[in-house]
Amino acid sequence: MDLIYTTNAKFEAYVPGWVTDSSVALTALLVRAQRDVDAILGPISRSAETGLKFDPDALRDWEAEALSNAVCAQAEFRLSTDEASLAAGRSTKREKGPDFEVEYSDAAANGAAPARYGQKVQIELEPIRHLRRLTGVVR
Numbered sequence: 001m002d003l004i005y006t007t008n009a010k011f012e013a014y015v016p017g018w019v020t021d022s023s024v025a026l027t028a029l030l031v032r033a034q035r036d037v038d039a040i041l042g043p044i045s046r047s048a049e050t051g052l053k054f055d056p057d058a059l060r061d062w063e064a065e066a067l068s069n070a071v072c073a074q075a076e077f078r079l080s081t082d083e084a085s086l087a088a089g090r091s092t093k094r095e096k097g098p099d100f101e102v103e104y105s106d107a108a109a110n111g112a113a114p115a116r117y118g119q120k121v122q123i124e125l126e127p128i129r130h131l132r133r134l135t136g137v138v139r
Contacts (some may be wrong), residue, residue, distance in 0.1 A: 004050055005038075008030065010072060033072075036116065059131075063128050066126075077120070
């Protein structure tokens, strides 16, 4: 999967003081974060060409920027969270409705951040909530 929603340069600008040691590793991190964000956008048809739910070129500039920022926020969260914990998962709780599915860590039941998504992701996605088919909230 290619990097569609953001760029390495946008991530570098998003995270204060960030210095990229490996552009390949940063791109791989952003691709994983892009998949994470795509997963919480709800049951929207994926493009056969990109495998993603949105084409940033078809969005208004501010919508594409919000999508980019959400991916950057998730990548920043992934950097601050042990990747092994994300991959292996902690004890999780899954909530599923007719048009959403969200996983929370065992810590989320106590009001802590979820295992899979950074808290800033929800803030960054707020401007494009009209594009999402998600009635649940990522906490």
